[in-house]
Amino acid sequence: MALIYYAESIKALADSPTVPAAARPEAASAALPLPALHEALTNWFESNARELPWRATECTPWGVLVSEIMLQQTPVVRVLPVWTEWLRRWPEPADLAREPAGEAVRAWGRLGYPRRALRLHAAAVAICxxxxxxxxxxxxxxxxxxxxxxxxxxxxxxxAFGRRETVVDTNIRRVHARLFSGSALPSQSLTAAEMRLAAQALPDGAGSSVRWNASVMELGALVCTARSPKCRQCPVSGSCAWLAAGEPPPTYTPKGQSWHGTDRQVRGAVMAVLRVAESPVAPELFQRAPADLGFEPAGIGIPLAALHRLNAPPEQLERALAGLLGDGLAELQPAGLQLPA
DNA sequence: GATACGTGGCA
DNA sequence: TTGCCAAGTAT
Structure with missing residues (x-):
């Protein structure tokens, strides 16, 4: 393996005329060689890692796969209860595969991005x-x-299988950006250079590579966080190019995810109704407030009221419904809209 | 490469 | 209160 201690990155920083004195070679000299970094972070992981059920030795590959899908863009604390119930109910892919897709969407609850539930169900079918x-x-x-x-x-x-893989998620990208590249945040899109860097940083052995991947990911989740990183708790702060450079601010401002007034918000409100519904929901109920209909729809009153409070323009509601149908998150039966059977 | 896609907690 | 952010994927 190419032993680029990341000296290259440090040198590039030091050569830059705009770099603060802290990034000069004498400051960067504290940087540890790769094997020492491996040991430092792996040791930190040993005593600081969270005990998560999908990390337990008895957890199956299916359990790991379910956790990874659920954790996409979703915090651990919200995944935990859903994952536990999911694995209790569907301990193997075949158990999920013989259910209607709508059951997966319902069990997904409020994790968000319900298309993931649909795809996880489809994955179970494909696995079988x-x-x-x-x-x-x-x-x-x-x-x-x-x-x-x-x-x-x-x-x-x-x-799940102990293979040597270049794992690159948002946590690992951020740690690498700071530790190796001296940037506050990774670039806005995953680059080939980042993948190369991650591949070069990976220990040679399969077992050690798995531990390294888990350690870097955990450091990003617990210490090297996006906002207000806890550098005083960091086991490799002495080697951090970003700290050495004087904590330069991000060179761009991430564009926020809009929410209020968007189609996504309307889709979410519609899905909340369908998840609760025990029978098909007449399309008129989405269009008109229950009060106008002269009766209280059983069971779905609360999420339906929430939907109507959004006061979405008819064309937006139409667009949201069409989107859900197109995505397969809902289907239209003669009796009304429901989760996919 | 940019965009769409849920949800809720925290500063 | 508003905006940011959380183990990304598909188009």
Whole structure:
């Protein structure tokens, strides 16, 4: 392996005329060689990692896959109860595969991005039809599964099957940006250079590479956080290029995710109704307030009221409904709208 | 590469 | 209260 201690990044910083004195070579000299970094972070992980059920040795690859899908853009604390119930109810892919997709969407609850539930169900079906009911263990096979992208395929191959994979998620990207590149935040999109850097930083052995991936990810989640990182708790702060450079601010401002008044908000409100509904919901109920209809719809009153409070323009509601139908998150029966059967 | 896609907690 | 952010994927 190329032993780029990340001296290259440090040197580039030091050569830059705009870099503060802290980033000069004498400050950067505290940077540890890669093997020392591996040991420092792995040791930190040993005593600081959270005990999460999908990290337990008895957790199956299916449990790991479910956790990875659920954790996409979703905090651990919200995933925990849903994951536990999911694995209790569907301990193997085949258990989920024989259910209607709508059951997966319902069990997904309020985790957000419910299309993930649909894809996880589709993945279970594919696992049964293409892999004999066992979660496949290689990156290319995993990548074929619905809802599994480059990150998730690498994570499952590494954490469920012990393979040496270049795992790059938002936490790892941020740690690398600070530790190696001296930037406050990673670039706005994943670059080939970042993948190369991550691949070069990876320990050679399979076991040590898995521990390294988990350690860097955990450091990003607990210490090297996006806002107000806890650098005094960081086991490798002495080697951090960003600290050495004097904590330069981000060179861009991330564009926020709009929410109020968006189609997404309307879709979310409609889905909340469908999740609660025990029978098909007449389309008129989405368009008109229950009070106008002269009766109280059983069971769905509260989420329906929330939907109407949004006061979405008719064309927006129409667009949201069409989107949900197009995505397969809902289907229209003669009796009304419902989760997919 | 940019955009759409849920939800809720925290500063 | 507003905006940011959380183990990304698909188009």
């Amino acid at each position: 039809s293409d892999h004999g009911g066992e979660v496949p263990g290689t990156h290319p096979e995993l990548l074929e599964l619905p809802g599994v992208g480059s990150y998730t395929a690498a994570a499952v191959a590494a954490f």
